[in-house]
Amino acid sequence: MDEQSTLKVGDRYQYAGFWPRVGAAVIDTVILCMLTYPILVAVYGWAYFDSDAVIQGGTDFVLSWLFPLIAVLSFWVYRQATPGKMAIRAKIVDANTGDKPSLRQYLIRYLGYIVATLPLGLGILWVAWDKRKQGWHDKLANTVVIGDKERTAEVAFSSNSDT
Template sequence: MASEELEYAGFWIRVWASVIDTLLLGIVVYPLLTAIYGDAYWEGANFVHGPLDFLISWVLPAVAVVAFWMARQATPGKMAIAARIVDANTGNNPSTGQLLIRYLGYFVSCIPLGLGIFWVAFDSRKQGWHDKMAGTVVVRKKSGTTRPVEFNA
């Protein structure tokens, strides 16, 4: 798809995609953790309840998200809003390295009260800090009056 047919996916549509992804992840994680640790898991104050908790709560989501990004350039939530992640300079699929940096960049974006995530609302290319760190943008087919996508290459 030519860049003039694309727009940057803005803050609120990306929030919606995140809600979808969170719900889908919860459908998988909640029953697994409850089956392993029982209902007491949800009342405990421990950050990590054991090795399986770490694998299910931290490793599984990371692997799933990066795998979806590598295979489809989008998580199910982004697919639902017809958005995808591309290299900010070329518009091509991002490299595995970019995707790993992007995922780790979410943690950096969240540390100062989520400022790096909210940055999407104010940035001209709708990039959060995680996108800027990885050199990516989130695009979708043009449907509104937002700024058209521009690639350098």
């Protein structure tokens, strides 16, 4: 990204910080759970949640592993954001150009979550300390998450009480 486009991007966008991204992840997790848990309970019963097995069967594999992969990648490819990121008005862009990332970058980013979470989530927490707010998954894929700068209206209070 050249300096001129950096200035334009800097005027409108900022790196999405740790807490907004946590909020986005919570939204995405709730949506995925609302879609998958009823089916998992219908197929496996409530004992599903007591099992130590990583995968309890074909339905579990499809709903717990394949569906999230396809859903997340689809949102990234077509919207550059999951519903949670859309809710915080953020999107994923190439870290060098600011353009839409390639499918390869998205795949690396998705698999990078595994690397980022293995050492007690340190790679996810890294977003809080990194200058560009990149987690390890972002660094591996050469992506950044940006959001619109908050535009707030000036607050004015009147001296008369009309309440």
